[in-house]
Amino acid sequence: MSSLTLTPTNALASALNSSRSSVAIAVLDGLSIAHVAARKGQSAALAARVKELFGVTLSQTPRIATGSNVSFVWAGPDQWLAMARADTNPDFERDLRGKLEGLASVADQTDARALATVRGPNARHVLAKGVPIDLHPKAFPAGSAAITHASHIGVLMWLSEADDTFTLACPRSYASSFWNWLTESAVEFSPAVGE
Amino acid sequence: MRISCPYCGERSLDEYLYIGDATVTRPDPAGANAQADFYKYAYERTNPAGAHKELWYHSAGCHAWLVVERDTRTHEISSVETAKDVALKRNVAKGGA
Ligand SMILES: [Zn+2]
Numbered sequence A: 001m002s003s004l005t006l007t008p009t010n011a012l013a014s015a016l017n018s019s020r021s022s023v024a025i026a027v028l029d030g031l032s033i034a035h036v037a038a039r040k041g042q043s044a045a046l047a048a049r050v051k052e053l054f055g056v057t058l059s060q061t062p063r064i065a066t067g068s069n070v071s072f073v074w075a076g077p078d079q080w081l082a083m084a085r086a087d088t089n090p091d092f093e094r095d096l097r098g099k100l101e102g103l104a105s106v107a108d109q110t111d112a113r114a115l116a117t118v119r120g121p122n123a124r125h126v127l128a129k130g131v132p133i134d135l136h137p138k139a140f141p142a143g144s145a146a147i148t149h150a151s152h153i154g155v156l157m158w159l160s161e162a163d164d165t166f167t168l169a170c171p172r173s174y175a176s177s178f179w180n181w182l183t184e185s186a187v188e189f190s191p192a193v194g195e
Numbered sequence B: 001m002r003i004s005c006p007y008c009g010e011r012s013l014d015e016y017l018y019i020g021d022a023t024v025t026r027p028d029p030a031g032a033n034a035q036a037d038f039y040k041y042a043y044e045r046t047n048p049a050g051a052h053k054e055l056w057y058h059s060a061g062c063h064a065w066l067v068v069e070r071d072t073r074t075h076e077i078s079s080v081e082t083a084k085d086v087a088l089k090r091n092v093a094k095g096g097a
Helices: A043-054 A092-099 A123-127 A172-189 B034-043 B083-094
Strands: A024-028 A031-038 A064-066 A070-074 A079-085 A104-108 A113-119 A145-150 A153-159 A165-171 A192-194 B002-005 B009-012 B017-021 B051-057 B065-071 B077-082
Touching (some): A024 A172, A031 A043, A043 A070, A113 A123, A123 A165, A145 A172, A153 A172, B002 B065, B002 B077, B065 B083, B077 B083
Antiparallel strands (some): A024 A113, A031 A079, A031 A104, A113 A165, A145 A153, A153 A165, B002 B009, B017 B051, B065 B077
16 A cells, blocks of 8 residues: 555666766956955945945955955955956956045955865865865855865855855965865866866 | 854864963063063063963964963863954053043
């Protein structure tokens, strides 16, 4: 009388499971990046100005806030990394510096950082090989950011609010060491590596 | 040993640098007893077995300076404050801005 239906499973089914190879690593390029540090006592005024200009609420905790044209990721107390597409914002840093005059110090970081994205069901397993913080969704939910290290290389990293993609930014001079670590750590998952 | 950074959350020791005793303050180099005061500041340090306030720097994290109260016998941490807040409180206590 049981309604249970048993279906045969091939003993090698797990070998065919595509999720075993589901991690994608890519270079993230084409961004204009600027470091924004609130001037003394101007934190609230800066937040109000950024809200007015970009419709984004600057996070006072390690998180990313994404607007339609610009993202601000927390980069330390009263500091953020602002990012926008380089093709449509070629003078991003200069524009931002003008708009935030008196409220924040703005410094160009476009050529100072190398960025890579990691996504897919095994992204956390790859990152766990070198990143010492807990990346479980309960501890590091969508939109979280952290300054920490990856294989001893300082990184600012965040998890997108929308699509479960990790982005890691490291100093330019460490880019090839960082990339070697990332791609080697992913080998067991047969990563898709893109530009 | 793990330290809870007020900004970043709990992180392992390898993200921090130990800077030193947080209970001493640098004397005024223009003060009348500057030489004696600096001698005390540099050399006459206590070495407590128990609770001690120390400066730690979150070097691989947010770069904040922290005042950490640690039991030197057990490494148990009873409080963490930003050095900025500690300095502001000290200035207020002195009647400064
Ligand atoms: Zn920190």
